[in-house]
Amino acid sequence: MNFVPHTENDRAEMLKVIGVKSVDELFRDIRPELRARSFNLPEGKSEFEVIQHLKKLSQKNATGLVNFVGAGFYDHYIPAAVDALSGRSEFYTAYTPYQPECSQGWLQSIYEYQSAICALTGMDVANASLYDGGTALYEAAMMAVRLTGKKKIIVDSGVNLIYRTMLYSYTFNLAVEFVETPVVHGQSARDDIFKQLDDTTAAVVLQNPNFFGAIDDHSDIAAKAHGCKALVIEAVYPVSLGMLKSPREMDVDIAVGEGQSLGIPLSFGGPYLGFMAVKKELVRQMPGRVVGATVDKDGKRGFVLTLQTREQHIRRHKATSNICSNEALCALRAVIYLSLLGKQGLAELARVIYDKTEFAKSVFAKIPGAQVKRSSPTFNEFTVQLPKNADEVVCSMIEKGFACGFPLGRFYKGMDNFLLVAVTEKRTKEEIVKLADSLEAMLCA
Amino acid sequence: MRLIFENSVAGRCGFKVAPAGVAPAHLPEKKYVRARPPELPEVSEVDVVRHFTNLSRLNFSVDTNFYPLGSCTMKYNPKFAEKIAAMEGFTDAHPLLPQLSGGGILAQGSLEVLYQMDKLLSEITGMAAFTMQPLAGAHGELTGVMLIAAYHKHNGARRKYVIVPDSSHGTNPASAAIAGYEVIVIPTDKNGYMDMQEYKSKLTEEVAAVMLTCPDTLGIFNPKIKEIADLAHGVGALMYYDGANLNAIMGKCRPGDLGFDVVHVNLHKTFGTPHGGGGPGAGPVGVCEKLLDFLPISRVVRRQDGTYMLDYTKRKTIGYIAPFYGNFGVILKAYAYILFLGKSGLIEASETAVLNANYCRASLKDRYESAYDKPCMHECVFSASRQTEHGVHALDIAKFLIDRGIHPPTIYFPLIVKEALMIEPTETESRETLDAFIRIMIEIARLAQTDPERIKEAPLTTPVKRLDETKAARELDLCWKSKS
Numbered sequence: 001m002n003f004v005p006h007t008e009n010d011r012a013e014m015l016k017v018i019g020v021k022s023v024d025e026l027f028r029d030i031r032p033e034l035r036a037r038s039f040n041l042p043e044g045k046s047e048f049e050v051i052q053h054l055k056k057l058s059q060k061n062a063t064g065l066v067n068f069v070g071a072g073f074y075d076h077y078i079p080a081a082v083d084a085l086s087g088r089s090e091f092y093t094a095y096t097p098y099q100p101e102c103s104q105g106w107l108q109s110i111y112e113y114q115s116a117i118c119a120l121t122g123m124d125v126a127n128a129s130l131y132d133g134g135t136a137l138y139e140a141a142m143m144a145v146r147l148t149g150k151k152k153i154i155v156d157s158g159v160n161l162i163y164r165t166m167l168y169s170y171t172f173n174l175a176v177e178f179v180e181t182p183v184v185h186g187q188s189a190r191d192d193i194f195k196q197l198d199d200t201t202a203a204v205v206l207q208n209p210n211f212f213g214a215i216d217d218h219s220d221i222a223a224k225a226h227g228c229k230a231l232v233i234e235a236v237y238p239v240s241l242g243m244l245k246s247p248r249e250m251d252v253d254i255a256v257g258e259g260q261s262l263g264i265p266l267s268f269g270g271p272y273l274g275f276m277a278v279k280k281e282l283v284r285q286m287p288g289r290v291v292g293a294t295v296d297k298d299g300k301r302g303f304v305l306t307l308q309t310r311e312q313h314i315r316r317h318k319a320t321s322n323i324c325s326n327e328a329l330c331a332l333r334a335v336i337y338l339s340l341l342g343k344q345g346l347a348e349l350a351r352v353i354y355d356k357t358e359f360a361k362s363v364f365a366k367i368p369g370a371q372v373k374r375s376s377p378t379f380n381e382f383t384v385q386l387p388k389n390a391d392e393v394v395c396s397m398i399e400k401g402f403a404c405g406f407p408l409g410r411f412y413k414g415m416d417n418f419l420l421v422a423v424t425e426k427r428t429k430e431e432i433v434k435l436a437d438s439l440e441a442m443l444c445a
Numbered sequence: 446m447r448l449i450f451e452n453s454v455a456g457r458c459g460f461k462v463a464p465a466g467v468a469p470a471h472l473p474e475k476k477y478v479r480a481r482p483p484e485l486p487e488v489s490e491v492d493v494v495r496h497f498t499n500l501s502r503l504n505f506s507v508d509t510n511f512y513p514l515g516s517c518t519m520k521y522n523p524k525f526a527e528k529i530a531a532m533e534g535f536t537d538a539h540p541l542l543p544q545l546s547g548g549g550i551l552a553q554g555s556l557e558v559l560y561q562m563d564k565l566l567s568e569i570t571g572m573a574a575f576t577m578q579p580l581a582g583a584h585g586e587l588t589g590v591m592l593i594a595a596y597h598k599h600n601g602a603r604r605k606y607v608i609v610p611d612s613s614h615g616t617n618p619a620s621a622a623i624a625g626y627e628v629i630v631i632p633t634d635k636n637g638y639m640d641m642q643e644y645k646s647k648l649t650e651e652v653a654a655v656m657l658t659c660p661d662t663l664g665i666f667n668p669k670i671k672e673i674a675d676l677a678h679g680v681g682a683l684m685y686y687d688g689a690n691l692n693a694i695m696g697k698c699r700p701g702d703l704g705f706d707v708v709h710v711n712l713h714k715t716f717g718t719p720h721g722g723g724g725p726g727a728g729p730v731g732v733c734e735k736l737l738d739f740l741p742i743s744r745v746v747r748r749q750d751g752t753y754m755l756d757y758t759k760r761k762t763i764g765y766i767a768p769f770y771g772n773f774g775v776i777l778k779a780y781a782y783i784l785f786l787g788k789s790g791l792i793e794a795s796e797t798a799v800l801n802a803n804y805c806r807a808s809l810k811d812r813y814e815s816a817y818d819k820p821c822m823h824e825c826v827f828s829a830s831r832q833t834e835h836g837v838h839a840l841d842i843a844k845f846l847i848d849r850g851i852h853p854p855t856i857y858f859p860l861i862v863k864e865a866l867m868i869e870p871t872e873t874e875s876r877e878t879l880d881a882f883i884r885i886m887i888e889i890a891r892l893a894q895t896d897p898e899r900i901k902e903a904p905l906t907t908p909v910k911r912l913d914e915t916k917a918a919r920e921l922d923l924c925w926k927s928k929s
Contacts (some may be wrong), residue, residue, distance in 0.1 A: 001693040002790035003521050003717075004797045014800055014876060018807045018820075023796045026803055026820055029666040031696045039696045040568055044787025047525045054781055057558060058534025062542065062551035069539050073768075079460055081494055083531075089508040089719075095520050096723035097504075098514075098855075101907035102847045104446075105503035106722045110859035112449050115925035119483040129724070131580040135766050142623075162768045169741070169764030170587075173625035176657040216923045217476045260767075264872050268555045269540030269769025270580065283725040283921065289723065294917035299705030302909035312619035313858070314582070315629040322619035324583040325713075329721030332497075338457040339449050339486045339493045347482040348462040351469075358470030366672075377473040395547035403548075406541060429466045 002044065032157070049064045064401070066431050071161045071211070071406040072133065072382050073269075074261045076239070077426050079340050082263040086333045100304045107303035110291040110328065113335035116257020120241045120338070121255040122248025125276035127288035128325065129331040130274030133258025134166035137205065137235055139321060140254040140276060141167060141176070144203035144231040146320070147285050151177050152200045154193055158183045158210030159235060161411040163332075167205075186214035186376035186383075194224055201230040204391050206252075208236055208244065211411075212373070212420065213381030215244055222251040236261055238275070238334075240379045242350030254278050264335030273330035284310065287321030349354060350423060354382045356432070357423040363436040365423070369443055381422040383408065387443060390419040400438050407439075446503075446908075449486045449496050450925045459490040484927055503908050504722075505852045511878050513805075515824045515855035515867025516614070516662060518692050518714035520794075523785065526718065526778035535777060540769040544743075549754050556753035559770055560745045562729070562780050567710060569791070570688070570708050571701025572731030576740045577771035582689060584895075585709030585728025586620035586656075588741065588766050592707055592732060593654045593683050594624055594762045595739045602681065604653035610639040612663055612859045617656045626653060633861055637817035639667045644673065650680050658687040659703070660694070662859040662867070664802065664821035674704030683707060683736075691715045692871070693799055693823035696792035706733045716779035727775040741766045795873035798823040801879060805868050808883045812890035816862040824869035828862050832893040837900050839864045842889055844911065845903040849885045 007012075007205035011023070019024060045053070086092065090105065097103030097110075104273040110128045117126035129381045130136040141153055155164060157180050158286070168178065188206055197204070206227045209215045222232045227417065231253040239261045247255035259273030278286050292306035312319040341349060357380050365372040369387035386393055399402040411418035423432070472478060491502075505512065512519035530536075534554060541669040563575045579585035590607065597604050608629045609620035618628040631648050634640040639657075648655075655677045660666040667673070674684045686700040688710035695715070700708045712718050713726035720726070732740060742762045743755040786794060801824050807826035810818070813827035829839040843853030843866075855867040870879055892900050904910065 002786050002793050003523065003873045004793055005873070006797060006800075010876045011800065018800075018803045020803075020820075023800055026799050026822075027666075027697050027796075028820075029668045030694070031668055034671060034698050034703060036696060036699045037702045038568065039699075039788060039792075041565065041788040041791065042784070044790040045784055047523075047785065050781050050784050051525055051529065053784065054529045054777070055532060055534075058529075058532040059552035060533040060557070061538050062864055063534055063537060065542075065551065067539060069541050069545075073540060074538075075539065079490075081459075081490055084493065084731045085497040085501075087527070088501040089522075090497065090504045090506045092719045092721050093519075094504045094722045095512070095514060095517050095519060095720040098911050099505070099843060099847060099853055101904045101909055102505040102510075102752070102852065103503075103843065104908050105500035108446060108448070109446035109497070109500055109722075111923075112925070114923055115448070115450060116485060119485050122479075122483075131584060131724075132768055134765070135584070162765065165765045166768070169766065170591070170765065173591065173598070177792065214618075215473060215477050219476075235771075241479070241483060243478060245477055246483070246779040249479060253520070265536035265774075266539050267536050268538040268552065270767065270772040272768070272775050280921075283923070290923055292917040293922040294913045296909040296912050298910055300909055302912045304912050304914050304917045306914065306921070306923075313614075313615040315619070316615045317618035317622040319615070319619040319622075320589055322583045322616050322623050323581075324614075324616050324908035325581050325724040326728050327580075327721075327725045328723035329719075330725060332722065334788045335449075336493060336497055339488060339496075340461075340489045340490060341485070342453075342458050342460070343482050343485045343903045344456070344487065345460045345462055346485060352462055352465040354472075355465040355467055356468045357905075359465075359467035371926070377477060391546045394545050398545070398547050398551065403539065403542065403545070407545065410544065425463065 008121050035076045065403045067403045068405050068421050068435065069403045071420060072258060073266060074422060074424050075266060075426055076261050076424050078263050078265060081340060082333050083337050085336050086329060091332060092313055092329055097305060100302060104302060107291050109332050109335060111293060111303050111329045114291060116335050116338045117277050120238055121253050121277040122246035124280035125283050126275060126277035127286055127290050128289055129326040129328065130276055131327060132272040132274045133235060134163040136256035136274030136276050137163045138167050139169045140233045140256050141203060141205065143254060143285050144233060145176060147282060148202040148229060148231065150200050150202035151175055152179065153203050153205060154179050154181060154196050155205045156181055156188045156203060158188060158212060159207040160211050161204055183319045185371060186212055187216045188221060193221055195229050197224055197230065199228055201228050201278060203231045203233050205233045208234055209240060212383050213378040214376040215379050217245055217250060239350060242346035244355060244379060253282065259334050262334035265332050271327055273327045285320055289326055290324050321429060322350065338382055352425050353423060355428060357382065360421065360423050361430045363432055367436055367440045381420060384419045386417050386419055389416050395440055402435050402438065404435055448925055449488060452492055453487045455487055457487040457489055459488055460494050482586050502798050510850055511874060511882055512852040513854050513868045513870045514852060515869040516689060518869060518871055520717055520871040521873035522717055522719040523782060526781045529781045530774045530777050543755050553753060555773060556745050558777055558780050560753055561746055562776055566710060566729055566731060567781050569695060570731050571699030572708055573734045574737055575729045575731040576704060577729050577776055578741045578767040579709065579728040580767055581708060581724060581726040582711040582728040583616040583620060586616055587624055588730045589707040589709055590624040591622050591763050592736050592739050596736055597653055599761060604651050606652045607650055608647060610654045611861050612661050613656065613658060614662060614687060614689060621656065627777045637663050638667050648676055648680055652680060652682040654683045654685050656685040656687060658690050660690050660822035663816055663826050664824040665817060666822050666924050689714060690823060693795055695795040697795060701733065706736060711782050712775055712779040717782040718778040724816050725772050725775055729771040739763055748797050793873045801870040801872060801874060804879055805870055805883065809886055812887055824867060827864055827866045829864035829866055833864050834895045835897045837893040837897045839866050841900045845900045846885065847891055847904040848906045851882055851885065
């Protein structure tokens with residue numbers, strides 16, 4: 001079967017129309033010396049066998065671990081309606097809406113997604129999505145280089161190390177200079193940033209909350225950066241924007257982030273969702289697809305892909321980015337999620353997460369030998385200094401059914417005893433208390 | 446349809462947030478808190494469900510319509526793959542787990558999928574190894590060109606140029622430019638092949654790579670492909686294979702055997718994963734032996750005891766291309782697809798894709814101008830030049846097809862064919878579906894001569910008629926704004 005519907009008769013009739021005797025004749029340009037030297041693959045299986053095999057593999061992954069690992073990727077609850085709606089195959093088996101008249105469902109959904117991202121970030125325009133938070137940050141940095149014509153980029157080391165690594169990987173063959181500034185008392189180091197800021201600076205890259213969970217108000221940095229005609233790029237955690245100061249309120253120029261927390265499962269690292277929103281004067285250098293509203297010839301509202309002259313299929317090597325497809329289905333999940341929660345729901349969710357995190361901090365602070373870092377306020381994630389190597393602690397807690405946090409020593413030198421703990425709305429008071437008790441028992445043993 | 450924002454009623458909510466169950470904490474200082482909550486829609490769950498269900502019905506999709514969109518391989522997307530990707534053991538897996546001490550054992554299932562996919566794709570394409578990290582085809586191209594740049598840099602070679610033919614996908618020159626190269630474009634000769642004279646004259650020791658799609662975007666397999674590769678290798682350049690058209694050749698030939706050094710494959714084209722309305726896709730990249738050390742980290746390796754682990758030890762690695770291991774959910778679906786089809790199924794897929802394209806080509810070549818009159822591979826390219834004489838353009842043909850319930854072919858691409866119509870039926874379409882399409886195309890060719898206005902007024906059956914794209918670009922409206 002193999003999803004090929006032809007009968008032997010179909011094939012014979014079709015070959016007759018084409019005027020060849022066999023399918024092989026159609027491949028005659030692939031001459032013998034060009035033929036595959038090997039094609040050593042297993043033979044096909046039935047649907048049942050494939051499902052059984054994959055089910056077995058899925059069961060080799062841990063399930064039921066109580067998860068306090070975040071580090072930019074969070075275990076949120078996903079309302080059933082998100083799966084049901086994004087699972088409609090009229091959405092997921094379509095392609096990029098090049099033909100607007102038969103793609104209004106997609107185009108309007110993406111317009112609504114762009115509008116929701118603008119509402120969250122406070123920015124003027126958003127694109128139709130990028131691959132993930134890291135590629136969004138890289139695209140933002142390149143956009144700043146194009147817009148300013150300058151090459152120096154200041155990167156706060158509170159930006160997720162994964163994203164910083166991606167940024168440096170992508171640019172190794174380009175003339176872009178990066179300067180990293182430290183984190184002091186949990187927050188962006190003003191002195192160091194201001195010392196580095198000068199007329200050659202293209203952008204300052206920040207994150208809020210930063211990798212350590214600390215929240216900040218970057219307004220002062222934005223003001224100084226604008227004085228040097230540099231742009232400010234901020235990576236944000238979208239759920240936190242139900243409560244925290246928006247990038248626009250800090251006068252950020254390009255807001256980006258990982259949209260996974262907006263109704264997208266963790267799925268071992270992807271597919272995720274990169275979002276990008278900018279001030280309107282920057283829109284023509286913004287990469288990626290964009291949907292705009294317009295009217296049809298009867299004056300009825302409709303939606304189209306617009307500003308396509310920036311894109312690779314028209315501009316080729318002069319395009320603002322090489323991006324072709326984006327993460328439309330993940331963007332759809334995000335706009336469905338944000339519509340379900342709405343103005344009130346997102347604010348409530350942010351508050352619940354904040355309250356639970358503060359509770360967790362107070363409980364962890366009571367563990368003998370553990371020290372919760374309190375030099376700056378946090379939102380959903382915080383650091384604890386342990387009397388032992390955090391990596392070893394995490395390893396022993398896994399046996400007790402907890403993924404208790406992310407050991408910071410993996411990413412930061414000299415932080416071997418530090419643990420980064422994330423709390424979502426899924427974690428209960430009881431789980432938090434039980435984790436603290438188990439940690440205490442283990443540390444005291 | 447109204448926007449979800451326009452259905453908003455203050456105070457309405459479509460989701461119940463469970464109470465925190467702990468004492469309310471003091472809020473952070475005011476300077477950290479936003480002045481007003483974000484202006485998201487305030488709607489009920491029913492509102493949301495009805496809204497997006499109704500929106501879905503305004504789309505053409507593979508599950509509802511024949512979708513011969515050239516170069517995009519819009520084949521049927523099997524449902525069992527969706528079921529697998531939704532298994533909790535996969536969806537709930539935190540990507541950082543295997544990076545924790547003692548955590549690798551918690552992700553053995555996912556790691557095995559990645560490892561096995563690396564092996565399967567390597568065998569299908571004839572490459573030494575694959576990275577699963579690239580998140581889309583164009584992302585794979587960028588990764589591939591970065592690998593090439595790292596290789597040359599390591600060998601102390603200063604190379605400035607990447608060669609692409611003028612028939613290439615726009616992503617090829619864009620990816621090369623973004624990775625830091627200047628692009629040299631080679632014209633296509635009268636037979637539809639890259640012009641060899643031009644190619645030879647531009648091929649110098651300053652060329653880093655030659656990027657090709659084979660079969661190319663005209664649907665033609667270049668029998669001189671080996672010679673092209675040998676010439677490139679002769680000056681120390683590497684060969685890049687854009688795998689967008691891999692669906693034509695599975696089991697017939699392999700890029701690795703043809704002399705390609707770097708290959709990307711589009712899992713969402715060849716391996717049946719859904720296109721998702723424009724992503725998520727996945728664009729794994731395969732390399733030959735000499736590029737192995739430059740692959741992104743981490744790599745999944747198999748220990749002696751049969752367990753899997755992440756390896757970060759590659760010294761010359763280009764680093765991280767994705768935050769983790771690629772679009773795992775997409776890779777998983779493609780893995781299931783390959784297991785289901787197996788060796789003979791993949792060969793059958795390619796053979797039938799080529800059969801179907803040639804059937805369309807043979808049935809339409811008397812009515813439409815062939816871009817190049819010869820058998821094609823998985824797609825055929827026509828020009829609407831004959832119809833244009835009557836004022837009917839490729840765009841008009843596309844819109845008329847919509848009225849007949851068929852998603853149009855790719856139009857105006859490749860750029861080198863005037864009024865191009867690029868038809869890729871794929872192997873999952875029956876003869877009856879193709880015949881219905883052919884009949885409508887023949888009707889269009891006839892109408893173009895007798896009643897061109899009927900074609901030019903299409904579409905009439907869609908939720909909106911032709912849209913004013915100039916207005917959209919001039920008077921930008923990219924975001925809903927509250928009237929209050």
